[in-house]
Amino acid sequence: MNVVVCVKQIPDPAAPGALDPQSHTLVREGKLILDDSDAYGVEMGLQLAGDAGEVTLVSMAPNQEVSGVRTALAMGAAKAIVVSDPALKGSDALSTAKVLAKAIERVGADLILAATESTDGYTGTTPVQVAELLGLPSVTFAKKVTVSDGKVRVERQTEAGFDEVECPMPCLVTVTAGVVEPRYPSFKGIMAAKSKPVDQLTVADLGLDASSVGAAGARQEITSVAAAEARGGGDIVVDEGDAHERIVQFLEQLKLV
Amino acid sequence: MFEWTEEQVAVRAAVRRFVEAEVVPRVDDLEHGDLPPYDVIRAMYSSFGMDQLARERFERTLAERRASEARKAGAPAGAPLGAATAGAAPSAVRSGSARAEEPELGEPGAPAVAGADRSARRGDAGSAAMTLIPIIELCRHCPGIVTAMGVSVGLAARTIMRRGTADQMERWGRDLVTFEKIGAWAITEPGSGSDALGGMQASARPVDGGYVLNGSKTFITNGPYADTVVFYAKLDDGTGTPRRSRPVLSFVLDRGMTGFEQSAPMRKMGLHSSPTGELFLSDVHVGPDRLLGAEHEASGSDGRQSAKENFVAERAGLAAMSLGVIEQCLALSIDYAKNRMLWGKPIADFQLVQLKLAKMEVARLNVENLVFRHLEMEAAGRPMSLAEASALKLYSAQAASEVAMEAVQLMGGNGYMAEYRVEQLARDAKVFQIYAGTDEIQVTHIARELLGR
Numbered sequence: 001m002n003v004v005v006c007v008k009q010i011p012d013p014a015a016p017g018a019l020d021p022q023s024h025t026l027v028r029e030g031k032l033i034l035d036d037s038d039a040y041g042v043e044m045g046l047q048l049a050g051d052a053g054e055v056t057l058v059s060m061a062p063n064q065e066v067s068g069v070r071t072a073l074a075m076g077a078a079k080a081i082v083v084s085d086p087a088l089k090g091s092d093a094l095s096t097a098k099v100l101a102k103a104i105e106r107v108g109a110d111l112i113l114a115a116t117e118s119t120d121g122y123t124g125t126t127p128v129q130v131a132e133l134l135g136l137p138s139v140t141f142a143k144k145v146t147v148s149d150g151k152v153r154v155e156r157q158t159e160a161g162f163d164e165v166e167c168p169m170p171c172l173v174t175v176t177a178g179v180v181e182p183r184y185p186s187f188k189g190i191m192a193a194k195s196k197p198v199d200q201l202t203v204a205d206l207g208l209d210a211s212s213v214g215a216a217g218a219r220q221e222i223t224s225v226a227a228a229e230a231r232g233g234g235d236i237v238v239d240e241g242d243a244h245e246r247i248v249q250f251l252e253q254l255k256l257v
Numbered sequence: 258m259f260e261w262t263e264e265q266v267a268v269r270a271a272v273r274r275f276v277e278a279e280v281v282p283r284v285d286d287l288e289h290g291d292l293p294p295y296d297v298i299r300a301m302y303s304s305f306g307m308d309q310l311a312r313e314r315f316e317r318t319l320a321e322r323r324a325s326e327a328r329k330a331g332a333p334a335g336a337p338l339g340a341a342t343a344g345a346a347p348s349a350v351r352s353g354s355a356r357a358e359e360p361e362l363g364e365p366g367a368p369a370v371a372g373a374d375r376s377a378r379r380g381d382a383g384s385a386a387m388t389l390i391p392i393i394e395l396c397r398h399c400p401g402i403v404t405a406m407g408v409s410v411g412l413a414a415r416t417i418m419r420r421g422t423a424d425q426m427e428r429w430g431r432d433l434v435t436f437e438k439i440g441a442w443a444i445t446e447p448g449s450g451s452d453a454l455g456g457m458q459a460s461a462r463p464v465d466g467g468y469v470l471n472g473s474k475t476f477i478t479n480g481p482y483a484d485t486v487v488f489y490a491k492l493d494d495g496t497g498t499p500r501r502s503r504p505v506l507s508f509v510l511d512r513g514m515t516g517f518e519q520s521a522p523m524r525k526m527g528l529h530s531s532p533t534g535e536l537f538l539s540d541v542h543v544g545p546d547r548l549l550g551a552e553h554e555a556s557g558s559d560g561r562q563s564a565k566e567n568f569v570a571e572r573a574g575l576a577a578m579s580l581g582v583i584e585q586c587l588a589l590s591i592d593y594a595k596n597r598m599l600w601g602k603p604i605a606d607f608q609l610v611q612l613k614l615a616k617m618e619v620a621r622l623n624v625e626n627l628v629f630r631h632l633e634m635e636a637a638g639r640p641m642s643l644a645e646a647s648a649l650k651l652y653s654a655q656a657a658s659e660v661a662m663e664a665v666q667l668m669g670g671n672g673y674m675a676e677y678r679v680e681q682l683a684r685d686a687k688v689f690q691i692y693a694g695t696d697e698i699q700v701t702h703i704a705r706e707l708l709g710r
Contacts (some may be wrong), residue, residue, distance in 0.1 A: 067263065067267075070263075070267065070272075071267065074267060074271075076504075122665075183304070183612060184271050184275055184304040184305055185267070185271050185305075186272065186304075186305050186306030186309075187268060187305050187306055187307065187310065188306050188309070189306070189385050190264055190267045190268050191264065194264060238462065
């Protein structure tokens with residue numbers, strides 16, 4: 001089975017991030033790393049593809065950056081398509097979905113996997129938009145994925161528990177961090193990743209109109225950005241013999257008990 | 258080379274992630290001796306395919322050894338190996354007459370995780386780096402793990418792979434290089450540290466069908482848990498050769514052999530994650546199949562040369578260990594200096610604190626450069642001389658020890674507390690100046706070459 005995994009390369013969360021003062025979007029220059037939340041999709045893809053199939057990575061990146069993609073290749077993905085184009089600057093979720101969908105069309109996948117959301121943008125809308133553009137069914141928040149008889153069976157995380165969902169393939173599934181434990185890239189895998197094919201494409205290569213993507217095609221605009229509210233000091237309870245009651249009250253307030 | 262390549266950075270990132278997830282949460286258990294380090298090492302081997310790589314390398318080396326043995330067996334007038342094994346004193350390492358100080362062979366350290374097959378690494382800085390990067394990363398948190406790993410793979414396995422016959426390699430080497438089994442390497446004795454070969458008391462008395470071994474060893478890394486022990490003893494053939502100049506033989510012992518006892522872990526100043534013990538042998542009977550190096554002796558190869566090659570890899574490994582300790586102490590110190598407020602400002606504003614940080618950075622740069630130099634020389638196929646490796650080890654060990662102690666000082670009372678981690682690294686780093694050749698022994702090796710003696 002051939003699996004496409006959508007992956008995103010993001011600025012290292014360990015390094016202090018910066019926002020572009022004009023566009024209010026994250027500055028994405030320099031080295032990018034594989035979004036941690038994508039490692040689960042890559043691992044799931046590798047397990048489902050098995051020995052007969054392969055995993056293809058699809059990604060959109062500024063500056064033809066591929067170091068994050070190499071991490072996923074080191075884990076075992078066979079090849080990657082990375083779309084880089086100055087015209088993509090300022091893309092919103094839908095623009096991104098258009099690009100990814102076009103790239104995925106070139107591969108011919110039985111199954112498309114993505115994270116539920118990225119760790120830098122958190123819109124969480126791109127994967128489903130990709131499915132819609134491809135005319136494929138999609139299942140979100142998978143905490144377990146199995147495949148048999150041309151169908152994918154998903155345990156779908158909900159607030160109350162999980163739903164069991166069955167869906168014909170090809171389809172798109174978004175996976176949570178609980179779906180599988182990602183492997184570490186082996187030393188051999190890291191060495192091999194360097195020589196795996198990475199297809200670098202532009203918007204024109206995909207047959208997309210530059211005005212439909214990037215800032216030009218964006219239907220969303222970030223008008224302002226505010227700093228998160230500083231954390232409050234918290235309440236200090238002095239135990240006068242009734243601390244246990246105060247704790248229970250506090251937990252009740254939070255609807256935890 | 259002045260920085261790691263992209264690939265090496267990827268390896269470092271992967272190993273760092275492993276260390277943070279698998280080692281850091283267990284450091285306290287490892288340090289308190291509640292958790293032997295071996296399962297963590299095995300997890301690392303399998304996570305990164307190091308076991309698979311080691312197995313493949315092993316099979317190649319074994320095939321080469323078998324082929325070369327077949328050639329020799331087929332050659333006319335071949336050396337009569339069988340005759341050499343019993344009484345005729347095949348020696349793995351001859352104790353030098355004038356070189357009584359040779360023998361930091363006996364030091365318990367030996368962090369060279371280098372694969373047993375050196376030829377596979379020669380001319381390839383890439384794979385030498387693959388050995389050193391995990392050492393550096395592990396040493397940021399737990400140098401003891403590296404020592405336990407290094408002695409098993411770098412000394413026990415390596416010695417068997419270099420000195421052993423194909424049969425011996427197969428019998429003991431395979432499980433050691435993949436870390437399925439734990440190895441120890443036993444030279445040091447209670448009465449001899451730096452004078453390990455000259456002052457050795459352990460004896461091997463030839464008898465019908467092999468040897469009888471007696472003696473005791475101390476400061477043996479992995480001693481308490483080892484499945485396989487490379488044991489050094491002096492030939493006692495009753496010819497009246499003075500003890501100091503008797504040949505030294507090496508044997509392979511298995512856990513549980515009659516007369517062979519392994520002590521519980523000894524209490525140390527630091528490096529608690531590396532179990533250290535004593536070994537006691539009383540009348541342990543071994544066959545010639547457990548004697549290493551018989552073939553080398555017959556073919557006239559110099560045992561001392563092979564021991565020295567071990568030293569070089571071991572000392573380069575120590576530079577990598579030092580770098581890990583220094584990097585971590587510097588990072589923790591910078592973080593502390595920026596956040597610790599005194600008199601209303603971060604202590605990083607004080608020049609005496611800045612001086613400490615600057616000196617740490619100088620040490621980090623120097624040791625990193627030494628590690629890079631080692632990698633470059635490997636890539637060029639020109640291994641370091643013993644004196645060069647000694648200089649590298651001497652400087653790195655002292656730098657690690659000083660930086661770690663300065664990190665404790667920089668953090669004051671907090672630094673003295675276990676919670677801030679640097680006191681452990683300081684205690685751990687002290688042993689870098691003692692094992693794998695004391696600072697003082699390194700000085701003699703450097704001086705000997707400088708003075709042409």
